[in-house]
Amino acid sequence: xxxxxxxxxxxxxxxxxxxxxxxxxxxxxxxxxxxxxxxxxxxxxxxxxxxxxxxxxxxxxxxxxxxxxxxxxxxxxxxxxxxxxxxxxxxxxxxxxxxxxxxxxxxxxxxxxxxxxxxxxxxxxxxxxxxxxxxxxxxxxxxxxxxxxxxxxxxxxxxxxxxxxxxxxxxxxxxxxxxxxxxxxxxxxxxxxxxxxxxxxxxxxxxxxxxxxxxxxxxxxxxxxxxxxxxxxxxxxxxxxxxxxxxxxxxxxxxxxxxxxxxxxxxxxxxxxxxxxxxxxxxxxxxxxxxxxxxxxxxxxxxxxxxxxxxxxxxxxxxxxxxxxxxxxxxxxx
Amino acid sequence: xxxxxxxxxxxxxxxxxxxxxxxxxxxxxxxxxxxxxxxxxxxxxxxxxxxxxxxxxxxxxxxxxxxxxxxxxxxxxxxxxxxxxxxxxxxxxxxxxxxxxxxxxxxxxxxxxxxxxxxxxxxxxxxxxxxxxxxxxxxxxxxxxxxxxxxxxxxxxxxxxxxxxxxxxxxxxxxxxxxxxxxxxxxxxxxxxxxxxxxxxxxxxxxxxxxxxxxxxxxxxxxxxxxxxxxxxxxxxxxxxxxxxxxxxxxxxxxxxxx
Numbered sequence: 001x002x003x004x005x006x007x008x009x010x011x012x013x014x015x016x017x018x019x020x021x022x023x024x025x026x027x028x029x030x031x032x033x034x035x036x037x038x039x040x041x042x043x044x045x046x047x048x049x050x051x052x053x054x055x056x057x058x059x060x061x062x063x064x065x066x067x068x069x070x071x072x073x074x075x076x077x078x079x080x081x082x083x084x085x086x087x088x089x090x091x092x093x094x095x096x097x098x099x100x101x102x103x104x105x106x107x108x109x110x111x112x113x114x115x116x117x118x119x120x121x122x123x124x125x126x127x128x129x130x131x132x133x134x135x136x137x138x139x140x141x142x143x144x145x146x147x148x149x150x151x152x153x154x155x156x157x158x159x160x161x162x163x164x165x166x167x168x169x170x171x172x173x174x175x176x177x178x179x180x181x182x183x184x185x186x187x188x189x190x191x192x193x194x195x196x197x198x199x200x201x202x203x204x205x206x207x208x209x210x211x212x213x214x215x216x217x218x219x220x221x222x223x224x225x226x227x228x229x230x231x232x233x234x235x236x237x238x239x240x241x242x243x244x245x246x247x248x249x250x251x252x253x254x255x256x257x258x259x260x261x262x263x264x265x266x267x268x269x270x271x272x273x274x275x276x277x278x279x280x281x282x283x284x285x286x287x288x289x290x291x292x293x294x295x296x297x298x299x300x301x302x303x304x305x306x307x308x309x310x311x312x313x314x315x316x317x318x319x320x321x322x323x324x325x326x327x328x329x330x331x332x333x334x
Numbered sequence: 335x336x337x338x339x340x341x342x343x344x345x346x347x348x349x350x351x352x353x354x355x356x357x358x359x360x361x362x363x364x365x366x367x368x369x370x371x372x373x374x375x376x377x378x379x380x381x382x383x384x385x386x387x388x389x390x391x392x393x394x395x396x397x398x399x400x401x402x403x404x405x406x407x408x409x410x411x412x413x414x415x416x417x418x419x420x421x422x423x424x425x426x427x428x429x430x431x432x433x434x435x436x437x438x439x440x441x442x443x444x445x446x447x448x449x450x451x452x453x454x455x456x457x458x459x460x461x462x463x464x465x466x467x468x469x470x471x472x473x474x475x476x477x478x479x480x481x482x483x484x485x486x487x488x489x490x491x492x493x494x495x496x497x498x499x500x501x502x503x504x505x506x507x508x509x510x511x512x513x514x515x516x517x518x519x520x521x522x523x524x525x526x527x528x529x530x531x532x533x534x535x536x537x538x539x540x541x542x543x544x545x546x547x548x549x550x551x552x553x554x555x556x557x558x559x560x561x562x563x564x565x566x567x568x569x570x571x572x573x574x575x576x577x578x579x580x581x582x583x584x585x586x587x588x589x590x591x592x593x
Contacts, residue, residue, distance in 0.1 A: 017364055017580030020568050024374045027411065035372060043508040208508035209574070215507075274508055275458035277371050281412030285459055288508035 027279040029074045033065045036078055036092075036284060039276045040085075042211040043288045046271060049298050050086060054213075057081055071280070075099065085286070087300075088243055089273040093283045104240065104267040104302075111239035111264045111311045111323060112175035117144065120319045129156050140328050141170040145188070148180030148245040152187055161191055161230060169233040169331030171324065179244025179269060186224065189249055194258035195229030202252040203299075204292040219296055224252065233334060235327040237263045238305055244269035250303045251293050260330065261305040263323045270300035351591065355385040355561060359585030365407050365416065368575040369464040369505040370455040375416050379405030381583055395441055395476070397426040407453075420451040426474050426495070441476040445495055461510045466577065468502030470533065489543040500533040502526055507574040526573070535569040543589065559589040 025031040037058050047054055061081045065074065071094065079099030082090050092099040121142065126135035131150030134143045141164035164170045172192065189202065204219035236253055238261055247266045253259045271287025278284070291299050307326065315322040363377035383401035390396065400423050407416040428441035451466045478491040503525055506512060512524035526532060541563040548556040565583040570576075 017566075017568050020570065021364055021366060021374070021578045021580060039372065045508075207506060210507060272509065273459045274461050277373060277409075277412065277414070279373065279411055281409075281414075283412075283457065288460075 024279055028067045029065050029069050030067055032074065032278045032280050032282070033062065033078065035278055036276075037062075037081070039284075040082070040286055041213075043208055043274060043276075043286070044085065044213075045206075045208055045216075045287050045290050046085070046087065046298075046300055047213040049290070049300065052084060052086075057084055072096070075282075082284070082286075087271070087287055088267065088269050089271055089285060089287045091285050095281075104243065104269070108240040108264065109310055110241070112241065113311070113316055113321065114176075116316065116319055116321050117173070117324070121321065121324065129160055132157075132160065134160060136164075136167065138328055138332070139168065140331050141167045142173065142324075143170060144173045145177060147177055148182075148184045148249070150184075151181065152184050154187070154191075157188070157191055165230070165232055167232060168334065169235060171235045171237060171327045171331070173237040173324070174242055174246050174249065175237050175239040175263065175323075176241040177243075177246035178241060178267075179246050179248075182245050182248060182272075185245045185249035185252060186222075189252040190224045190226045192230050192234050192253065192259070193224060193226050193256040194231055195226045196256065199223045199225050200255065201294055202255050203248070203294055204296055206290040206292065208288050216290065219292055222252075231258065233331055234259045235331060236261050237323050237327060238266050238303070239264045239323075240267045240302075242266035242302075244273075247299060247303060248291055251291070251299050254303060254306075255294055260307065261303065262307045262309055262327045262330065263305050264308065264310060265304050266302040268300050268302040270298055351389050353387040354590045355383075355387070355587040356590075357381075357383045357385065357561075357563070357585040357587035359383070359563075359565075359583045361403070361405065361581045361583040363405050363407065363418075363579065363581040365418070365453075365579045367416075367453055367464050367577045367579075369461060369510070369577070370416060370453060370458060371409070371414075373409050373411060375407035375409050377405045377407035377416070377418070379403055379418070379581075381585065383585070385587075392430065395428040395430075395443075397424070397428070399424040399426075414455060414457050416453050416455045418451060418453045420449065422447065422449040422451075424495075428474060428476050437480045439476075439478045441478075443474055443476075445472055445474045446470075447472065447495075447497065461505065461508075463510050464505050464577075466502065466504060466571065468500050468533065470497035470500035470502075470535070472497035472499075472535075487545060489541075491539075491541045491543070493537075493539045493541070495535075495537040497533060497535050499529050500527065502533055502571065504571055504577065505575065532573070533569075533571050535567065537565065537567045539563055539565040559591075561585075561587045561589055563587070 041054050061077055064077045075094050078092055082092055083101050086101060088101060088104045121137055122135055126133055132143050132145055201221055202224050203222045205222055206216045206219045209215050209217045236250060238250055242250060247269050250266050254261060270291040272289040273285045274288035275285050293299055309323045309326045311322045359381040361379045361381055363379060365375045365377060381403040383399055386398045388396045403420045405418040424445055424447045426445040428443035430439055431442050432440040448469045453464045456462055472495060474495040476493040478489055480489045541561050543561045545557040545559055547554045548558060563585045568580045570578045
């Protein structure tokens with residue numbers, strides 16, 4: 001039996017994968033910085049579009065990193081470097097903080113007041129058809145959809161739209177909707193669009209396929225294939241906090257003749273986020289694809305509304321939502 | 335050459351003997367899959383395989399292996415877990431090339447090996463899934479040596495398998511879903527094929543077949559054939575994202591003669 005054990009032990013030792021697989025580099029600030037910079041350098045999708053000199057950023061931030069610095073100091077340097085990407089999909093998550101760039105909505109008026117909608121428009125008797133809050137207001141169907149993370153169920157959406165089909169118009173309020181599942185954007189858009197063909201081009205998507213900043217696949221077209229046409233006029237309410245999948249949804253909807261976008265420009269977020277992690281356990285996300293409109297323009301910086309409206313402070317003080325009122329007037333005067 | 339369950343001498347001279355090995359194994363694994371993470375993950379897993387061996391008139395040995403495995407990988411840097419699940423089939427045909435030594439046999443041949451392996455890292459946003467879907471054709475060699483020790487019969491064998499050409503599908507460079515599948519319903523533009531430069535794998539299995547004895551009133555009434563194996567595997571696909579995996583697997587099996 002000893003011989004058998006010896007034989008198996010020899011086989012175990014001889015079959016060592018260390019000859020093939022290199023161990024991770026030491027977990028120190030310099031190696032973590034290098035891994036973060038290199039991963040973003042290879043896979044981030046908007047360097048050229050945003051005219052960011054990532055090598056120059058390396059030259060500026062790398063001297064600030066040394067192996068004696070604290071995790072907090074390293075986090076600050078990394079956060080500052082990532083901030084230069086000007087991208088809401090970019091963040092760095094440590095056990096003590098999350099670095100992010102929220103300029104895409106903080107630099108602009110909010111244009112949405114949840115209390116006003118809830119207290120002065122929805123009231124106490126609105127319907128909650130998960131994930132929507134809805135009510136007929138002044139003869140117009142109002143649907144509030146707060147997040148594309150909340151999965152849309154066709155079985156609940158179809159009866160709701162069937163009911164609103166008879167109305168002069170439907171307002172879909174996606175203000176402060178910061179995104180979620182892209183599949184939800186495609187599904188909702190295909191339910192609310194006026195069918196202009198069996199297969200309607202609504203945009204394009206490009207993927208990184210190599211480490212150079214401009215290594216992209218061709219732009220793959222994205223089509224909607226609506227089962228039935230929604231002839232009713234649809235107004236979509238937007239503000240700067242409409243981001244990512246919600247931004248994509250607005251871009252898709254802008255193609256259709258029965259859709260009008262009212263409010264502020266959307267926040268953007270036109271790249272699918274991708275995740276990475278560092279030797280010290282911190283995680284980070286960044287954009288790795290490019291979402292494009294039907295003219296192949298990148299939608300990273302947002303979608304302009306058809307009718308630009310901001311919430312007026314005096315209206316807000318009176319408890320009136322300027323953007324919603326504009327949308328209702330627009331539908332009722334058609 | 336295999337040791338079947340029997341109350342008499344091994345019936346290796348039978349014309350078409352067939353054997354079934356139902357193997358349970360425990361593995362220790364190392365994984366780097368840059369489609370999920372650049373970090374090295376260590377894992378432990380279980381494996382089940384069922385293997386059929388068929389000797390055809392001492393001119394051909396056919397092995398059919400169907401296996402399933404489940405592995406949990408963890409990383410020292412954080413508490414993240416990659417869950418891996420695999421299914422594979424291997425059809426090997428081996429021909430005896432050296433029969434001069436009565437107790438030693440050498441077989442050489444080839445194999446066909448379809449594999450499906452999926453890995454999940456749920457803390458990632460979009461690239462939470464990685465997969466290796468591949469089919470390979472390769473060369474295999476089996477060396478067997480039978481010997482007696484302390485009046486007991488053993489068969490020691492070593493089988494080495496190396497794929498020569500492979501067709502495979504991995505996540506694209508910076509997105510989890512094959513682009514052509516997502517946008518055009520086609521697979522072809524994301525499929526890759528290649529030899530060692532694109533897919534390298536090495537599988538070495540050392541096995542020991544032996545008997546345990548079932549006795550009644552100090553008389554051997556049955557010899558139970560068993561196999562203990564140690565398998566080492568290393569596989570690597572360098573593009574579009576580096577994937578390396580190494581595993582050490584210990585398996586135990588009863589050897590059942592089917593004829």
